[in-house]
Each structure stands twice: as structure tokens, then as C-alpha cells.
Amino acid sequence: MSDFDLSKLAQGIETPGYARRNLRPRLLHLGFGAFARAHWMGYHQDLLNKHPELDWGVIVTDLNYNADRFGQLEDNDLYYSVLEYSDTVDHTRVIGSILGTAHPARNGVDGFFAPFLFPDLAVVSLTVTEKGYCLAGGELDMTNADIVHDFADPRAPLSAIGALVEALRRRRDAGLDAFTILSLDNLPANGKTCEKAVMSYARKLDADLAAWIERNVTFPCSMVDRIVPALTDESRALLRERLGFDDPNGIVGEPFRQWVIEDNFVKGRPDWDEVGAQFAADVEPFENMKLRMLNGTHSTMAYLGYLSGYETIAETIADPDFRTLVYDAMTREIAPTVTVDADLMAYRDALIHRYSNGMLKHRTWQIAMDGSQKLPQRLLNTIRDRLEMGEPSIRLCLGVAAWMRYVSGEDENGEEIDVRDPYAERLVFLGKQAKSNPDAMAAAYLGMTEIFGEDLPNNARFRKQVTAHLSHLLSEGAKATVHRVVHNGEALEEE
Ligand code: CS2
Secondary structure, three states, rough: OOOOOOHHHHOOOOOOOHHHHOOOEEEEEEEOOOHHHHOOOHHHHHHHHHHOOOEEEEEEEOOOOOHHHHHHHHHHHOOOOEEOOOOOOOEEEEEOEEEEOHHHHHHHHHHHHHHHHHOOOOEEEEEHHHHHHHHEEEEEEOOOOHHHHHOOOOOOOOOOHHHHHHHHHHHEEEEEEEOOEEEEOOOOHHHHHHHHHHHHHHHHOOOOOOHHHHOOOOOOOEEEEEEEEOOHHHHHHHHHHOOOOOOOOEEOOOOEEEEEEEEEOOOOOOHHHHHOOOOOOOOOOHHHHHHHHHHHHHHHHHHHHHOOOOOHHHHHHHHHHHHHHHHHHHHHHHHHHHHOOOOOOHHHHHHHHHHOOOOOOOEEEHHOOHHHHHHHHHHHHHHHHHHHOOOHHHHHHHHHHHHHHHOOEEEOOOEEOOOOOHHHHHHHHHHHOOOEEEEEEEEHHOOOOOHHHHHHHHHHHHHHHHHHHHHHHHHHHHHHHHHHHHHHHHHHHHO
């Protein structure tokens, strides 16, 4: 029985202002993680609330994750809740636009692909995280285990890339038209990146199909932003207090949200700009701003904060040295590389305010995950631009060194770190082998060209800076190193 009896929910909880029976399956989302549930699904509900006559319903799907989640969602009549939470906002909403779910583990392969064959399906959006695109050095990684599997068994794919191509094949073979593929992941030029991965896979698999996809599918880029940590016992309890029951699909996020989308859809799209999203001809400047300013400092805080014993971002940014580090990194090193029609200093100040949201309990360990997939767009591309400008990147290089210190797998008390990364085993192995020798450790990690490319490891300035930071991190620890950089930053810039 569903826990969601909408007529019995506490006052003040937002319920759908539209009738689900009027919706048709026109949107399909792949990757029903925390972010998607709290971000674009919220915009979409706002739009349906504003225009209850619209018929844009949503199917949610996933490949390797969340099978149980879908059972629970169905038990709850396909409703779930979102709490938008800060010291000034406390708003609970019940999202009601989902029409159905599909998951290979629950529905079988044909069941998974069935909703992709709804004739009216117009947009397939995805949040599959950085590693879900199976890239190495910006190209589809033909040695990736899921991709290798999918080439061998393309009708029952494991990867998102394989699934998109198989879904399009089924549509073409059924005489249906294609759909727009809308990446909502934190990758630079995410639409183009997704297109590149899809097209490399399709071309190798089936040239005719690849040509059909090329003619019929668009891959708009988008910049997405909302901080939505994984649920903790504490945030689950907060939501339970408001709902009166436990929602296994409930999620808690910050009130802030932003969504900039390239207006390039093949079969129409909802007018999400009526509810605060923005359509733009060129999204890359916004993506760069967000990936470099927000995600770049997020990752820097995650590694340094974790090593310093801070459990959350709010705790980390409450340390005045860390706050200064993040402030200076954005002001002196990142902002000068970003050209966008926005006030970057106001953006910086808003970010520091958002990081300080103590209600969110965003764990440094969570953000530290998958660094090998995140570093290039969050820190390394910015460093490349700085090198080209002939300018220093003291603070950004500290972020890179902190990643190395972190993935070496042992914290400052000699305890093991639970490193989560597609390359975790190799990273920890390299760290152990280097035996706390900064030169050996930096050299070992810089040898991973799939992360650092060929250019950065050969750049003496970059190498020297990262190795020097790593040496301090290993000998003095993270807090002391941050203190040094914050207090001697300008002198270090002259070095
Ligand atoms: C975070 C992001 O986990 C991470 O790596 O940096 O999920 C971040 O919270 C979002 O990009 C904010 O929009």
C-alpha cells in the first residue's frame, strides 16, 4: 500500500497541481539518482503546476543501479518527495509526473527498452555520472569492461552509451522517429561529449545505424546545478518528520538551482524557461563557470577537507584557512579563465554561502569519489589555461596534490581510506609503491595520461608545483599545508 495519501499529507507540503492521467510518456530519464530527483524533476513539476493542460509525462529508468528503488517507487504509486532545505527555506514537495519505471533487472531487457518505443517519446535525458560515459582522455574507452561487453552483446547492453544506441536501433527498426538526447551530467560540453561517445560506439557497431543517428538525433549541452548530497540518517529523519512516514526515494537538497540548456531539440521540448531554466545558444561558458568555480573548489575541499578530518563541506568551509583558500582560488586563479555573461564575484560569494549550508551534511568522502573522472574538467583544464596565460595556479595545484595524497589510500593517522574510483585499485597500488616519497608518488600519478594527458606531465612548472605541495601534504599534513598556502600564497606565486 502506498504511503502517499495526498489528501492526508501535512499542510504546507506541495502536492502535484496537475492530473497524472493527462500525461503521456514523452520524457524518459536514465539514471534515477539523487540529483535527477531533486533537480530537473522539480523544474518539470513547476511547469506542470503552471500549465496543468500539458501532457509531458516522465518514465524513469536505470541500468545497473536503483532496481530496489523502482519497486519502492511503484509501491508508493510512483510518488516521491523532495525537501528543499537551508536555514531560511524548508519546503517539502511531492513529485507526481512519473508514469512508469523500467529496469533490466526488474523488467528484463525487452521490458527495459519498451518505454523507449513509445511513439511520442521526444527527449531522453540522462544523469549517469562522469564515469557513465565510459571515457578515457575524452574519447570512448574501447577497453572499458561495459563497452567491451556491449560490442559483444549489443542487444543487451550494460553501459548507458550501449543502451542509447540500442534504443535508437529499436526505434529505427520499428519505423519510429528518433529523440533528443539530453545529458545532465557534470562534464564539459556534456552534449557534445555524449554525442562523441554515442557516435564512436555506433560507428564501430553498425555504420548504417550511425548514419541514421547522425541525421536524426541532437545532443544539446546543458549546465545543471543543485547541491543534493546522498541521503544520511539525519536528512532521512528530517524528511520523515515532515511527511509522517519514511520515503525510500525521498531526497534533501539545497534551495538553489540553476539549469541552462542549449536549445537544440529534434521533437520539441517543454518550455522549462517558464519556470526558471534558461535556454541559450551556447552553454559552454556557463558549464565552464560551474565546473571550474563550483566543482573545482568542491573537489579541492573534498580531498583537503577529508585529509584534515572534516566530514562535511560545511565543516570544511567553516575553517577560516579553507575559506580563504577557496575564495582566493576562485578570485585569483579560476575566474580569470572564465568568460561568461555573469558576475563571477557575486557567483563566488553565493557559492561560499551555499557551501556553508550546515543543514546539508554533504560528505567530503562523497565528493572525493571518482576523482580520476572529475579532475580534468574541474581542475586540470583551468590549470592548462593558466599555464597558457603564463600565470600561476598555486591553489589549483594544491587540489591536484591533495587528490594524489588522498588516492594513495592512507589518511594522516595511518588509517585506510575507502577510495572509490574506477581506477581505485591501481591508484592505491601506485600510492603504496611510492612509500610516501613525494617525487615517486607525483611521478607515478602523473604517468596516468588518461587523466593528465601528455601535456601536463611534461610541463616543468606544473610538475614542480604539484610535487612541492605533495611533499608538504605528506610531511606536514593537510591543515598545515593549507595554512602555508593561504598565508604565503602571493610569495608562492612568485616562485
Ligand atoms: C559534487 C557535485 O559530488 C560532486 O562531485 O561536486 O555533485 C555538486 O554537488 C553538483 O555538481 C552541484 O550542482
